[in-house]
Amino acid sequence: xxxxxxxxxxxxxxxxxxxxxxxxxxxxxxxxxxxxxxxxxxxxxxxxxxxxxxxxxxxxxxxxxxxxxxxxxxxxxxxxxxxxxxxxxxxxxxxxxxxxxxxxxxxxxxxxxxxxxxxxxxxxxxxxxxxxxxxxxxxxxxxxxxxxxxxxxxxxxxxxxxxxxxxxxxxxxxxxxxxxxxxxxxx
Amino acid sequence: xxxxxxxxxxxxxxxxxxxxxxxxxxxxxxxxxxxxxxxxxxxxxxxxxxxxxxxxxxxxxxxxxxxxxxxxxxxxxxxxxxxxxxxxxxxxxxxxxxxxxxxxxxxxxxxxxxxxxxxxxxxxxxx
Numbered sequence: 173x174x175x176x177x178x179x180x181x182x183x184x185x186x187x188x189x190x191x192x193x194x195x196x197x198x199x200x201x202x203x204x205x206x207x208x209x210x211x212x213x214x215x216x217x218x219x220x221x222x223x224x225x226x227x228x229x230x231x232x233x234x235x236x237x238x239x240x241x242x243x244x245x246x247x248x249x250x251x252x253x254x255x256x257x258x259x260x261x262x263x264x265x266x267x268x269x270x271x272x273x274x275x276x277x278x279x280x281x282x283x284x285x286x287x288x289x290x291x292x293x294x295x296x297x298x299x300x301x302x303x304x305x306x307x308x309x310x311x312x313x314x315x316x317x318x319x320x321x322x323x324x325x326x327x328x329x330x331x332x333x334x335x336x337x338x339x340x341x342x343x344x345x346x347x348x349x350x351x352x353x354x355x356x357x358x359x
Numbered sequence: 360x361x362x363x364x365x366x367x368x369x370x371x372x373x374x375x376x377x378x379x380x381x382x383x384x385x386x387x388x389x390x391x392x393x394x395x396x397x398x399x400x401x402x403x404x405x406x407x408x409x410x411x412x413x414x415x416x417x418x419x420x421x422x423x424x425x426x427x428x429x430x431x432x433x434x435x436x437x438x439x440x441x442x443x444x445x446x447x448x449x450x451x452x453x454x455x456x457x458x459x460x461x462x463x464x465x466x467x468x469x470x471x472x473x474x475x476x477x478x479x480x481x482x483x484x485x486x
Contacts, residue, residue, distance in 0.1 A: 264415065264422075267404045268397045269437070271430060272422055274413035283404070 187315035195316045202309045209302050216298065220291040227284040234260045234277050363473050370466045377459040384455060388448045395441045402434050 190198065239260045244252040263280045264272045275283065405427065408414075414430045415422035 268401045269394075269434070270417040271401055271434075272415040272417065273404070273408060274415070 187312065188318075190315070190319075192316065192319050195312060195319060199309065199312045199316060202305060202312060206302065206305045206309060209298065209305060213295065213298050213302060216291055216295050220288055220295065223284050223287045223291070227281060227288070230263065230277050230281055230284070234263065236260060363469065363476070367466065367469050367473070370462060370469060374459060374462045374466060377455055377462060381452065381455045381459065384448055384452045388445065388452060391441055391445050391448065395438065395445070398434055398438050398441065402431075402438065405431050405434065 185198075187195065238257060241257050243255050243257050245255040246252050260277070262274055262276055265275050265280050265283055267273050267283075405414075408427065410427055412427060414425050414427055416425045416430065416433075417423075
């Protein structure tokens with residue numbers, strides 16, 4: 173498991189040289205990697221959407237003609253007090269790690285635009301990685317199937333020794349393999 | 360036979376424990392990575408600000424005004440700390456990986472040993 177973990181993208185593994193167990197382990201690992209990357213992708217998208225909201229809020233809510241307009245200030249999510257918009261030219265921007273910087277609206281918009289662009293770039297990179305991983309996963313799945321079939325054609329090496337219900341077991345392998353085929357074509 | 364089985368059980372327990380430790384270490388490493396990213400972002404943002412920019416720091420529920428130089432210093436030292444922590448955790452991770460690799464080898468050896476014994480005594484196993 174960790175032997176394949178020590179192989180980051182770029183290196184090739186000869187799938188034919190792996191046993192069924194190793195293949196399924198590799199598949200499991202790829203599955204979890206893919207899941208992790210997908211969650212990261214989602215949270216990045218969410219963050220980007222949040223920044224877009226900020227950008228929209230500045231351009232919609234902080235124009236000169238909105239100055240002095242009455243607003244409701246949320247003290248808690250369900251408690252509001254009336255207020256008046258005094259300053260539409262500067263805003264406080266959360267730049268991360270607890271620091272807030274006073275910026276003009278133009279600078280703040282610039283800041284959010286930059287953030288959105290950065291995230292967009294990251295999202296694109298991540299998308300490429302996710303696709304690559306997905307491809308790897310389907311290759312491994314195919315390899316797994318292949319091994320199962322060849323195992324069956326050879327009459328199940330190592331099984332004859334045990335004696336007993338050999339035929340039945342061979343059939344089990346067939347069934348598993350066929351079920352795998354069905355799942356693959358469905359997908 | 361039972362002896363070996365028990366040994367195998369113990370080994371795989373230890374292996375599981377190592378895997379758990381590895382997971383915690385990897386999680387810590389990831390957390391540090393994201394903190395480092397965030398701090399780098401702030402650091403970059405500070406370089407774009409003029410020296411008299413108004414910077415506030417969130418302390419509990421209030422925003423305290425801070426000099427830019429002070430804020431820059433705080434972020435720099437935090438980055439230093441994070442970098443050291445990352446090095447420490449990485450060392451920890453490679454240690455654990457080495458250990459679990461050894462454990463895996465031990466388990467494998469024990470398993471082959473058990474298989475050999477099984478093949479040598481087919482009559483007993485069947486009985």
